[in-house]
Amino acid sequence: MKWQMGRLFPKRVFGRRRARPVGEQSSLExxxxxxxxxxxxxxxxxxxxxxxxxxxxxxxxxxxxxSTLVKLxxxxxxxxxxxxxxxxxxxxxxxxxxxxxxxxxxPQAPELPPGFTSWEIALMGxxxxxxxxxxESETDRVITQQAMVETGxxxxxxxxxxxxxxGERQRVVIARALAQEPRVLLLDEPTAYxxxxxxxxxxxxxxxxxxxxxxxxxxxxxxxxxASRYCDELILLQSGRILARGRPSxxxxxxxxxxxxxxxxxxxxxxxxxxxxxxxx
Amino acid sequence: xxxYKNNEHKIEGIDKTLPAALAKPGPRRYWxxxxxxxxxxxxxxxxxxxxxxxxxxxSFSIPPWTIVKILWRRISGNPGVTTWPASWxxxxxxxxxxxxxxxxxxxxxxxxxxxxxxxxxxxxxxDPYLIGIxxxxxxxxxxxxxxxxxFGWGSLGAVSVLAFLGALxxxxxxxxxxxxxxxxxxxxxxxxxxxxxxxxxAIQTFLMLRSNDAFHTVHIxxxxxxxxxxxSWAKVQLLAPVxxxxxxIMCAYGHRLNVLQLDEEQAQQLGVPVERTRLVLIVVAxxxxxxxxxxxxxxxxxxxxxxxxVRLVWGPDHRFLLPMSALIGAGFxxxxxxxxxxxxxxxxxxxxxxxxxxxxxxxxYLLRQKKQQLFR
Numbered sequence: 107m108k109w110q111m112g113r114l115f116p117k118r119v120f121g122r123r124r125a126r127p128v129g130e131q132s133s134l135e136x137x138x139x140x141x142x143x144x145x146x147x148x149x150x151x152x153x154x155x156x157x158x159x160x161x162x163x164x165x166x167x168x169x170x171x172x173s174t175l176v177k178l179x180x181x182x183x184x185x186x187x188x189x190x191x192x193x194x195x196x197x198x199x200x201x202x203x204x205x206x207x208x209x210x211x212x213p214q215a216p217e218l219p220p221g222f223t224s225w226e227i228a229l230m231g232x233x234x235x236x237x238x239x240x241x242e243s244e245t246d247r248v249i250t251q252q253a254m255v256e257t258g259x260x261x262x263x264x265x266x267x268x269x270x271x272x273g274e275r276q277r278v279v280i281a282r283a284l285a286q287e288p289r290v291l292l293l294d295e296p297t298a299y300x301x302x303x304x305x306x307x308x309x310x311x312x313x314x315x316x317x318x319x320x321x322x323x324x325x326x327x328x329x330x331x332x333a334s335r336y337c338d339e340l341i342l343l344q345s346g347r348i349l350a351r352g353r354p355s356x357x358x359x360x361x362x363x364x365x366x367x368x369x370x371x372x373x374x375x376x377x378x379x380x381x382x383x384x385x386x387x
Numbered sequence: 388x389x390x391y392k393n394n395e396h397k398i399e400g401i402d403k404t405l406p407a408a409l410a411k412p413g414p415r416r417y418w419x420x421x422x423x424x425x426x427x428x429x430x431x432x433x434x435x436x437x438x439x440x441x442x443x444x445x446s447f448s449i450p451p452w453t454i455v456k457i458l459w460r461r462i463s464g465n466p467g468v469t470t471w472p473a474s475w476x477x478x479x480x481x482x483x484x485x486x487x488x489x490x491x492x493x494x495x496x497x498x499x500x501x502x503x504x505x506x507x508x509x510x511x512x513x514d515p516y517l518i519g520i521x522x523x524x525x526x527x528x529x530x531x532x533x534x535x536x537x538f539g540w541g542s543l544g545a546v547s548v549l550a551f552l553g554a555l556x557x558x559x560x561x562x563x564x565x566x567x568x569x570x571x572x573x574x575x576x577x578x579x580x581x582x583x584x585x586x587x588x589a590i591q592t593f594l595m596l597r598s599n600d601a602f603h604t605v606h607i608x609x610x611x612x613x614x615x616x617x618x619s620w621a622k623v624q625l626l627a628p629v630x631x632x633x634x635x636i637m638c639a640y641g642h643r644l645n646v647l648q649l650d651e652e653q654a655q656q657l658g659v660p661v662e663r664t665r666l667v668l669i670v671v672a673x674x675x676x677x678x679x680x681x682x683x684x685x686x687x688x689x690x691x692x693x694x695x696x697v698r699l700v701w702g703p704d705h706r707f708l709l710p711m712s713a714l715i716g717a718g719f720x721x722x723x724x725x726x727x728x729x730x731x732x733x734x735x736x737x738x739x740x741x742x743x744x745x746x747x748x749x750x751x752y753l754l755r756q757k758k759q760q761l762f763r
């Protein structure tokens with residue numbers, strides 16, 4: 107297993123121009139990914155493509171490899187086999203700073219240093235755009251303010267992180283991700299600790315941003331009904347392999363869910379939007 | 388560098404003036420305190436004033452204005468009429484001034500590296516000696532004293548040189564031992580530092596007990612507690628450039644230290660090169676600390692307490708914390724050294740004893756005042 111973090115100097119492509127973002131949209135493509143931890147195979151033969159303006163949802167039981175997939179796509183881990191390319195360039199050819207300007211990850215339950223205020227945490231999202239000394243300009247502050255207003259955390263701006271609830275912290279992290287102005291957005295269970303109103307608000311915000319700014323989104327869900335409502339494409343992972351992929355109505359069937367999760371469920375149609383709703387039997 | 392133009396953000400409806408709610412938490416008694424640059428300037432000026440008073444104070448007091456006149460006469464080279472005895476000039480220029488400057492430099496070095504280590508390891512108990520500096524320096528000094536080595540380098544004796552080398556060798560060993568699979572986790576660094584420290588201390592104690600001359604043991608223990616007794620302009624000239632360069636580099640890493648307070652993965656995903664930042668900061672901090680230890684011995688408590696005090700008052704932003712810790716640490720050390728050489732005059736109290744004696748109650752007072760939780 108190789109950790110990308112261990113490199114003192116990131117691998118550069120000599121003799122070719124360094125990978126840089128071109129245009130306003132980016133797409134991420136992964137082919138035949140395989141990853142092992144020790145002797146255990148975590149992911150095997152995974153293909154996926156994130157296109158601008160679409161949200162891809164990843165669902166699966168615990169231990170299926172969903173978080174590992176996000177780590178591979180954000181270059182925290184290096185795959186054993188397979189290729190990941192962002193905007194046509196191999197992921198390892200990107201300088202970490204350039205990569206951070208294009209790709210953003212909202213991790214699951216991140217730990218935040220308690221001494222900082224929410225404003226300072228959200229402002230850290232501008233790090234890839236700041237110089238060496240980290241001096242923020244007025245544009246950086248305005249963008250961060252906008253991100254905090256959109257996630258409904260502006261009133262928490264001067265409160266320290268230690269005084270926030272779990273859901274408020276989650277929303278501050280999402281504000282930080284938005285301040286980073288990503289083109290590819292990877293979210294690892296963003297609605298884990300949120301009340302239902304905040305769950306809906308967050309997913310509506312993500313959907314709106316993906317549509318407006320043409321982001322390429324990947325969201326990992328535990329809640330199958332949220333996945334059904336907010337994703338354009340669903341990927342069902344089981345034990346590191348893709349069991350099914352397609353539209354929510356194709357993937358969320360009692361047979362497939364029974365095979366993946368080992369649970370007896372029934373699937374009905376949502377009365378308003380005709381999307382599948384999964385209910386336990 | 389933003390991919391979106393300003394008007395795409397629809398910022399007309401948003402109030403661009405950030406409200407007072409976002410002002411930095413901290414003392415708001417004077418309008419001057421709201422700008423951090425002003426705070427640093429004021430701290431620098433006050434530090435200079437404190438240093439002047441410390442030089443004036445001593446076994447016999449010299450009026451501060453006379454000190455200024457002596458310095459001015461020396462700098463301008465004006466052989467005018469002197470209204471003070473020549474012995475005063477010697478005392479000021481050869482003994483007290485280099486001593487005060489060296490104390491300020493060592494205090495600044497230790498406080499700043501303490502703040503850097505606390506940020507790197509995300510641990511409130513980190514101090515500059517965390518990964519092997521004190522045990523390596525102690526072992527080096529013990530070897531020099533126990534075997535009666537007499538070589539020197541410039542104006543530094545064998546003790547200083549071997550202490551410096553021992554500190555660097557110990558830190559390099561700790562770093563190399565904890566580099567597993569291309570990355571160094573903070574927990575591994577800490578544990579390796581503890582293990583190697585115990586090993587070196589064992590050898591050091593063995594050498595101390597085995598040496599036939601009891602004076603050696605006293606000498607070693609005295610050196611281990613730190614002292615500015617042997618200050619000289621040569622030592623100042625040695626430490627000042629190292630400290631200046633090290634301070635500049637460490638302060639430039641202030642923003643990255645802020646981002647490193649998050650998870651390693653989050654910092655990596657925000658574009659900060661985690662391993663490279665850690666290596667550079669450890670190398671620079673170790674060099675600065677090893678030089679400070681070589682000239683003055685091991686003075687504990689300053690690197691631990693001063694960053695916490697600054698953090699309790701002004702918050703954990705490292706871009707301000709690092710330079711402010713250096714300034715406060717410099718002033719603190721000058722005052723403590725003044726007390727150390729005056730209290731039981733003509734005997735001297737080791738500085739390390741006094742830093743603990745003064746530092747701990749002051750820190751407890753700050754804790755009670757602020758009633759805020761220590762960071763992490």
